[in-house]
Amino acid sequence: MTERIVNDFSITVGTVNGSGSSTANTTILRALFKMGIPVSGKNLFPSNIQGLPTWYTIRVSKDGYLARRDEREIVIAINPNSFAKDLDSVAPGGAFFYADDIKLAVTRTDIAVYPMPIKSLVKSNPEITANLRDLVSNMVYVGVLAQMIGMDMTKIEQALDFHFKHKAKPIALNMSMVKAGAEWAAANLEKKDPFYVESMNKTDGMIMADGNMAGALGSIYGGVQFVGWYPITPATSLAESINDYLPTLRKTVDGKETYAVVQSEDELAAIGMAIGAGWAGLRAMTSTSGPGLSLMTEFYGLAYYTEVPVVVWDVQRMGPSTGLPTRTSQGDLGFAAHMGHGDTNHIILMPGSVNECFEFGWRAFDVAERMQAPVLVMSDLDFGMNQWMTEPFKYPDVPMDRGKVLWEVDLEKIKGDWGRYVDKDGDGIPYRTIPGNRHPNSAYFTRGTGHDEMARYSEDTQTWVRVLDRIKRKYETAKKYLPGPVTHKQDGAKIGVISFGSTDPAILEAQQMLAGKGLKVDYMRLRSLPSQDEVFEFIGSHERVYIVEMNRDGHLREILMVEKPELATKMSSIAYNDGLPLTAKFVANAILKLEEK
Amino acid sequence: MSDSLPMAGANVQVNAAGLSKADYRGAPSTLCVGCGHNSIANQIVSVCYEMNIVPENILKFSGIGCSSKSPTYFLNRTFGFNGLHGRMPSVATGALFGDRSMRGLGVSGDGDSASIGMGQFKHVMRRNVNMVYIVENNGVYGLTKGQFSATADKGLELKKQGTNMYLPVDICMEALASRATFIARLFAGNAKQVKEVLKAAMAHRGIAVIDIISPCVTFNNQENTYYSYDFGKANEEMMHEVSFQQADPSFHQGSEGSSISYIPPKPEIMLEADMIEGEIREVKLHDGSSIQLKNLEKGYNPTNRMEAMRVLEEAQENNWLLTGIIYIDPSKPALTELSNLVDTPLNRLTEKDLRPAPETMAKINSLMF
Numbered sequence: 003m004t005e006r007i008v009n010d011f012s013i014t015v016g017t018v019n020g021s022g023s024s025t026a027n028t029t030i031l032r033a034l035f036k037m038g039i040p041v042s043g044k045n046l047f048p049s050n051i052q053g054l055p056t057w058y059t060i061r062v063s064k065d066g067y068l069a070r071r072d073e074r075e076i077v078i079a080i081n082p083n084s085f086a087k088d089l090d091s092v093a094p095g096g097a098f099f100y101a102d103d104i105k106l107a108v109t110r111t112d113i114a115v116y117p118m119p120i121k122s123l124v125k126s127n128p129e130i131t132a133n134l135r136d137l138v139s140n141m142v143y144v145g146v147l148a149q150m151i152g153m154d155m156t157k158i159e160q161a162l163d164f165h166f167k168h169k170a171k172p173i174a175l176n177m178s179m180v181k182a183g184a185e186w187a188a189a190n191l192e193k194k195d196p197f198y199v200e201s202m203n204k205t206d207g208m209i210m211a212d213g214n215m216a217g218a219l220g221s222i223y224g225g226v227q228f229v230g231w232y233p234i235t236p237a238t239s240l241a242e243s244i245n246d247y248l249p250t251l252r253k254t255v256d257g258k259e260t261y262a263v264v265q266s267e268d269e270l271a272a273i274g275m276a277i278g279a280g281w282a283g284l285r286a287m288t289s290t291s292g293p294g295l296s297l298m299t300e301f302y303g304l305a306y307y308t309e310v311p312v313v314v315w316d317v318q319r320m321g322p323s324t325g326l327p328t329r330t331s332q333g334d335l336g337f338a339a340h341m342g343h344g345d346t347n348h349i350i351l352m353p354g355s356v357n358e359c360f361e362f363g364w365r366a367f368d369v370a371e372r373m374q375a376p377v378l379v380m381s382d383l384d385f386g387m388n389q390w391m392t393e394p395f396k397y398p399d400v401p402m403d404r405g406k407v408l409w410e411v412d413l414e415k416i417k418g419d420w421g422r423y424v425d426k427d428g429d430g431i432p433y434r435t436i437p438g439n440r441h442p443n444s445a446y447f448t449r450g451t452g453h454d455e456m457a458r459y460s461e462d463t464q465t466w467v468r469v470l471d472r473i474k475r476k477y478e479t480a481k482k483y484l485p486g487p488v489t490h491k492q493d494g495a496k497i498g499v500i501s502f503g504s505t506d507p508a509i510l511e512a513q514q515m516l517a518g519k520g521l522k523v524d525y526m527r528l529r530s531l532p533s534q535d536e537v538f539e540f541i542g543s544h545e546r547v548y549i550v551e552m553n554r555d556g557h558l559r560e561i562l563m564v565e566k567p568e569l570a571t572k573m574s575s576i577a578y579n580d581g582l583p584l585t586a587k588f589v590a591n592a593i594l595k596l597e598e599k
Numbered sequence: 600m601s602d603s604l605p606m607a608g609a610n611v612q613v614n615a616a617g618l619s620k621a622d623y624r625g626a627p628s629t630l631c632v633g634c635g636h637n638s639i640a641n642q643i644v645s646v647c648y649e650m651n652i653v654p655e656n657i658l659k660f661s662g663i664g665c666s667s668k669s670p671t672y673f674l675n676r677t678f679g680f681n682g683l684h685g686r687m688p689s690v691a692t693g694a695l696f697g698d699r700s701m702r703g704l705g706v707s708g709d710g711d712s713a714s715i716g717m718g719q720f721k722h723v724m725r726r727n728v729n730m731v732y733i734v735e736n737n738g739v740y741g742l743t744k745g746q747f748s749a750t751a752d753k754g755l756e757l758k759k760q761g762t763n764m765y766l767p768v769d770i771c772m773e774a775l776a777s778r779a780t781f782i783a784r785l786f787a788g789n790a791k792q793v794k795e796v797l798k799a800a801m802a803h804r805g806i807a808v809i810d811i812i813s814p815c816v817t818f819n820n821q822e823n824t825y826y827s828y829d830f831g832k833a834n835e836e837m838m839h840e841v842s843f844q845q846a847d848p849s850f851h852q853g854s855e856g857s858s859i860s861y862i863p864p865k866p867e868i869m870l871e872a873d874m875i876e877g878e879i880r881e882v883k884l885h886d887g888s889s890i891q892l893k894n895l896e897k898g899y900n901p902t903n904r905m906e907a908m909r910v911l912e913e914a915q916e917n918n919w920l921l922t923g924i925i926y927i928d929p930s931k932p933a934l935t936e937l938s939n940l941v942d943t944p945l946n947r948l949t950e951k952d953l954r955p956a957p958e959t960m961a962k963i964n965s966l967m968f
Contacts, residue, residue, distance in 0.1 A: 032968055164968050209967040219963060225953030227945050228696055230689070251955040251963075258941040260952055262696045266689065267722040274682070274689025274719070281680060281690070282658075282697025283946030285953070300683055394964040397957050402950040436946050437678040438698030440655045447659075447671055449681040459671065 004095070007196045009039050009064035011075035013147070016088040017140070018081045020052030025165060025176075026140035027058040028389060030147065032161035034062055035210055035391055037154050038202040042068040042507070044388050044583060049235065049327040055084040066204060068390065069508035070583040075197055076151070078143050080120075082106065097195035099146060114194035116187075118146050123182050129175070138179045145183020150191060152198050155184070209394050213359040213385030216395065217289075217315055218243030220363015222251050223398055226313075227284040229263040230275030232294060235327045236383035237317035240289040241265075269294035273301040273314065277376075280305070280312040281448060283407070283436035285367045289315035291383075292334050293324065295341070302376055303342025304450045309423070309432065309473070311370035311405070315379045317386040320581050329581025330383035332503055336557035338378055339531060345470060349480055350531040351379045352502040354488070356392040358529070359385055364398050365485065371405035373480050374434060382552075384504040384583045406433045410441045418443030422457040423469060430476030477532055484530035487537055495522035498544035499593070500537070502528040502558060504583060505550055511586030516593060523593070528558070533565060541569045548593055552579045616651040616861035623648045625672040630665055635787035635813030635828075636735045640672040642790060643704070646797045647674065650845060656859040658694055658703050658730075662687040662716060665742050665815075666708030666735035674704075685716025688723030691730050692934065698944035699935035702801065702859050703730025710740045713749040713768040724777035727805035729933035731797070734770050734808070735787075737815035738826040745818035752825050757818070770810040771925055772911045775904065781807035782907065782926040786831040787814065789922065796924060798843035801859070802888040805933040812920060831920055838899045838910070838923035839880075839892040846887035858886060884929045892924065901927050 013030070017023035024045065031043040040063050048054040061071055079088040079100040086106065092098050094112045102117035120142040124135050148158060158180055159173070166172040217240050221229075231241035245263055252260050262279075266272040272288045279286035290298065295316050305312050318334050320326035340346050349369060351362045362379050370377040406427075408420060418441065423432045432455075435444040446457040453469065454460040490513060501509050506527055513525050526540050541547045541562070549559040556575030563570040576592045578584070611619040623644045628637050647654065659679035661667035667687070670679045682690045691703045712720045712734050723732065738751040747760055749768040756762050774782045781803045783796045793811065800807035812831055814820050820827045846858070880892045882902065892901065900906050907926040914921040941948070 035968070161968075209964055211967045223954055223960075225950065227948070227953065228693055230693060247963075251959060252953070254941055254952070258939050260941055260945065260948055262935075262938060262940070262945070264692065264726075267718055270686060271689040271692075271719055271722065274686045275693035277682075278680065278690035278693030279696055280693075282694040284693075284697055286693065301686070304683055394967075395960060397960040398954065402954065435678075436697065437658050437694060438701060438944050438946050440653070442655070442676055445655065445676050445678045447679040447681065450683065451681070 004196045006198050007075075008198050008200050009062050009202065011062060011197050012071045012073060013060045013062070013076040013078070014074040014088070014091070015058045015078040015143070016081050016084045017056055017058070018083070019047055019050055019054050019056035021140070022137050023056070023058065023080065023140045026144050027060070029144055029158060029161045029165060030153075031060050031389060032164065032210060033148070033153055033157040034060070034199060035205050036157040036160050037199060038205050039064065039199060040066040040068065040204050040391060042070070042390060044070055044384065046582065047328050055081050062199060064202065064204070067507065067511045067586065069511050069586050072585055072587065076147070076195075078147065079104070080140070080143065095196070097150070097197060099143060116146065116150065116191050118143055118183070119186065123186060124179065127178060127182060129178065134175070138176055141176045141179035142183040145180040146187040146191070148180065149184040149187035150193060152200065154201065155180070205391055207394065208391045210389050210391050211356050212239070212387060212389055213353070213356045213381050214240040214317065214387065215243045216356045216359035216392075217363045217379065217381060219247060219395060220360035221287060221313070221367075222247055224364030224367040225285045225402060226287055226367070227261050228276060228279035228286040229261075230266050230272040230279070230286070230288050231263070232266050232269045232272045232290065234269075234291045234294050236319055236386045237289045237291045237294070237315060240315055240317060240386065269297040270301065273298040273312070276312045276314075277301055277305050277310050280370070281308075281310045281437070283438065285371070286311075287313035287315065289317065291317050291319045292321040295334060295338065299341045302348075303344065303346055305376040306342055306346050306348070307473070308448050308450060309374040309434070310376070310448075311374055312376045313366040313370050313379065314376060315381060318380060318382040320579065326581045328383070330504065330552065330583055331579050331581065332380075332382060332505070332552040332557070333554070333579060335380065335551070335553065336555065336560060338380065339557075339561055347474070347477055347532060349373060349375055349377045349477070349484065351377060351485065352529055352531070353379065353381055353385065354503055354506040354527050354529065356385060356390040357395065360395040362485070368400070368403040369480070369483055372403045372431070372483055373476060374405060374431060375476070375480070380503065382504050406431060408433050408435050408444070409439055410444070413439070413441040413443055421455045422446040423453065423455045423472070425472050425475075429479040430472050430474075431479060481532060481534050484534070486534050487529060487540070488527045489540070490525040492517060492522040492524060495524040496545045497597070498524045498526060498540060498547040499550055500526050500528060500540070500547055500558070500562075501550040505552060508584040508586045508589050509550060512589035512593070515586055515590040519594070521594070521597065531561065533562065537562070538566050538569060541566070541572055544572065546574060547572055548574050548576050548596065550576045550584070550589055552584060553577050554579055614648055614651045616653055618648070618654075620644065620648050622676060623654060623674055625670075625675050628669070628672045630668065631817050633816040634665070635737065635811070635815070636666055636669050637672070638787050638790060639733065639735060639793065639811055639813060640669050642793045642797055643673045646794055646801060650798055650801060651860045652801070653859065653861055656701050658691070658701050660687045660691045660694070660703055660705040660730070662707050662711035664708045664711045664740070666706055667711055669706050669735070685711050685714070686719055687711065687716065688719035688728070692723060692726065692728050695729055696935060697946040699729070699940065700859075700944065703728065705730050706733045706735060709734060709736045709738060709748040709750040709770070713770060713773070717773070721773065721777040724774055724779040724806055724808065726934045727780055727931055729805055729935055731800045731807045731809065734810050735813040736770060736810050736826070737813050737819055738767075739815050739819035741815050741818055755824060769911060769915060770808070772908070774808040774810075775907055775911065775926055779808045779926070780805045780928045780931045781924070783807075783809045783924045785809060785811045785922050786835045786920060787811050788828055788831050789835060789837075792837060792841060792922060795841040795843050798845070799841065799884070799888070799890045799924065802843070802845065802884045802886055803927070804885040804929060805931055825918065825920065835920045835922055837895055838921055839894045841924060842891045842893070844889045844891065846884075882927055882929065890924065890927070899923070901925060
């Protein structure tokens with residue numbers, strides 16, 4: 003037998019969607035995590051409720067790499083319809099587990115093959131009634147796999163305990179099938195592949211969470227008061243998580259609510275309500291994905307020009323059009339950066355980890371209220387709907403920034419002498435009053451039509467130019483309130499990479515791969531737009547910079563090139579999007595290929 | 600807040616809130632002379648003055664179109680939001696959560712509500728958002744110079760458009776189908792009735808939809824067409840004479856919630872002598888105000904949805920301009936009353952109310968896995 007390969011391979015499970023396999027798959031993921039092994043899990047699923055092929059891929063990485071890999075060392079095939087494809091996909095020398103009720107020929111001889119009697123094991127358990135069989139049958143492959151690669155049974159039990167919220171009955175039922183699978187494998191299968199897991203301590207202090215839940219919790223710690231939302235994959239669970247956690251985190255001692263959540267009739271209404279609430283002084287937000295963002299565009303332009311604070315989450319999926327609703331992308335950036343007609347430029351926060359989804363959740367409100375502007379937080383399906391190991395959420399380290407607001411006492415002090423769009427401080431940010439202010443000089447009229455500094459209707463040409471220029475100045479000021487880029491340098495690197503969002507793990511890994519091949523690369527991850535000077539200094543100080551992103555046309559590169567045309571020749575695009583999270587291998591190969599030219 | 604109200608000059612007549620009529624006015628109208636919308640704006644000023652409403656307790660909303668320009672022509676001391684075409688309802692829905700002691704006053708038109716905004720129009724009804732929703736209805740797009748709106752009668756002829764081929768949308772029927780809790784149809788030329796019904800609408804809890812036939816003197820005022828002044832003056836059939844009696848102050852003392860009005864002591868309301876029992880129908884509002892309806896030809900009961908549907912259907916079939924309060928249900932809670940919100944206005948809450956305590960963070964992290 004070949005040498006053991008420990009904690010460094012990928013597992014893919016091919017099942018039918020709607021069959022309850024996600025419980026089994028996340029149980030494997032969580033148990034490995036509890037064994038201290040860095041893991042990442044990605045659900046590659048169809049836009050469907052029941053019956054179509056779906057895959058779940060888990061990477062275990064002793065080195066802590068969290069990016070997806072294309073290679074599948076272990077494949078578990080449960081779905082007859084994807085059986086042939088799944089069999090084909092096993093890496094040479096890999097292992098193939100399959101449900102033995104699939105009566106199809108296993109033609110490969112370069113891999114270890116393990117049939118699993120899932121149906122008969124489930125049937126032979128008298129405690130499992132017919133209606134429960136489908137629900138627990140997936141646990142058999144968890145048990146077989148656990149036995150064959152050496153997973154810790156107590157960690158599997160912990161994962162089930164978490165999943166079933168400490169309810170003894172389902173935990174015991176599922177665990178009995180895990181054990182049945184493991185016992186059967188111990189008695190009947192001979193280990194013929196080299197893949198093993200062993201406990202480590204590399205996940206100590208880490209948590210597992212998805213980006214939508216993290217964004218939801220971040221929003222709650224940011225004091226969200228109003229959510230208008232409309233269901234859309236992959237953003238739905240963000241608003242749902244807010245709904246889940248608000249009652250425990252944000253009710254007063256006497257049980258009263260400090261917030262309101264409205265599921266609206268569509269995305270137009272969702273952002274309309276949020277803008278109304280933001281205008282009325284509430285920390286207001288909505289969450290959506292590309293198609294919804296398209297619908298929100300007119301309102302977004304209104305919020306820009308009327309200077310209303312509002313936070314919008316875009317959990318990106320593949321577009322254009324309905325596109326691939328269950329596949330990840332960074333394809334909205336080009337559109338989002340200037341959403342709306344006329345002259346606009348927007349503040350965008352781009353979290354690069356699930357932990358940052360939490361952080362930007364609360365920070366977005368501070369930025370929106372400080373800048374009196376709509377703030378877009380761009381996440382994606384990979385963050386939003388997959389479980390990630392991440393640093394624990396950190397309590398906000400700065401007090402809330404409510405921005406420049408005048409209440410009754412403030413107006414009394416200045417004898418009511420103020421104007422809604424007057425740039426008193428020279429930073430482009432005016433003062434605002436909030437409806438409900440009872441001072442007789444507090445009211446003003448908000449309009450999307452041309453207005454002057456006193457918020458009066460105006461078609462005067464110079465007034466229009468003055469107001470628009472002042473708003474542009476405000477976006478210059480914004481840069482100092484935005485999270486700056488994160489840089490990973492290598493001594494003597496002459497070339498650089500720039501990216502944002504969920505490509506981070508693939509690029510960090512590619513950086514190591516390239517270093518192994520003698521190519522040093524500095525890496526800068528952007529966390530917001532508009533970009534600070536630091537970004538252009540980075541580009542200017544390298545011979546070439548590759549801008550890596552998950553879209554076809556290189557949106558970030560376009561934005562940076564337009565911002566600093568004099569640096570344009572230094573920027574090369576590595577833009578690719580097939581709906582799957584980027585792999586390090588793809589990034590490293592793309593850079594090597596371009597470097598050869 | 601009453602003690603901090605600015606008093607008008609000594610020679611000026613003031614209401615019980617200490618405000619003169621000038622305190623309720625807006626900027627001069629830029630609409631056409633004779634536009635029905637202007638008379639409605641004037642009625643809003645009178646109504647708020649007479650009801651002693653504190654202007655800062657109202658929020659104005661509108662969409663896009665001639666009608667939607669009008670919120671600048673009344674209540675200068677009131678916050679207003681002129682948003683997007685057809686999207687007034689969503690902005691109002693969110694904004695009214697800021698401070699739920701305030702009442703919304705929205706002005707839209709038939710173009711803004713019956714076409715592009717139909718979706719939001721219907722959903723703001725079923726949510727019973729706490730606002731008066733006026734539709735200044737003239738059957739025509741004015742600001743784009745004379746296209747048919749969705750409420751235009753089939754067969755209507757307009758200069759550039761030819762003949763309207765489609766059946767009209769009935770604002771009141773749509774509101775009824777969407778379960779609005781207060782629905783009225785009025786004619787802008789009947790100032791007295793507009794005023795009384797507006798008062799009742801202001802005092803109502805939740806949504807109050809008022810479909811006001813408000814002729815467009817420039818693009819759609821042809822003789823013998825439904826939306827013209829001539830037609831309205833000759834054919835308006837009032838279902839009842841409406842008189843509104845504002846809440847007795849003693850009622851307010853013991854009641855929950857606050858009033859948008861500054862309420863002074865006043866003598867007890869007496870029914871007029873000529874209103875004998877059986878002809879008068881009284882509807883009590885949640886704040887103790889009452890609407891008295893003196894039925895004219897029909898013994899109409901506006902608290903019955905079936906009846907409301909019947910009269911609307913009848914009016915449509917016979918091309919009657921039937922005016923009055925078509926439906927009212929004062930018992931339904933407004934949207935902001937559906938959840939158990941804190942007493943302090945949400946927009947007055949501070950960091951200590953809004954950010955969970957630091958010690959909760961560890962607990963949340965432990966819930967993650």
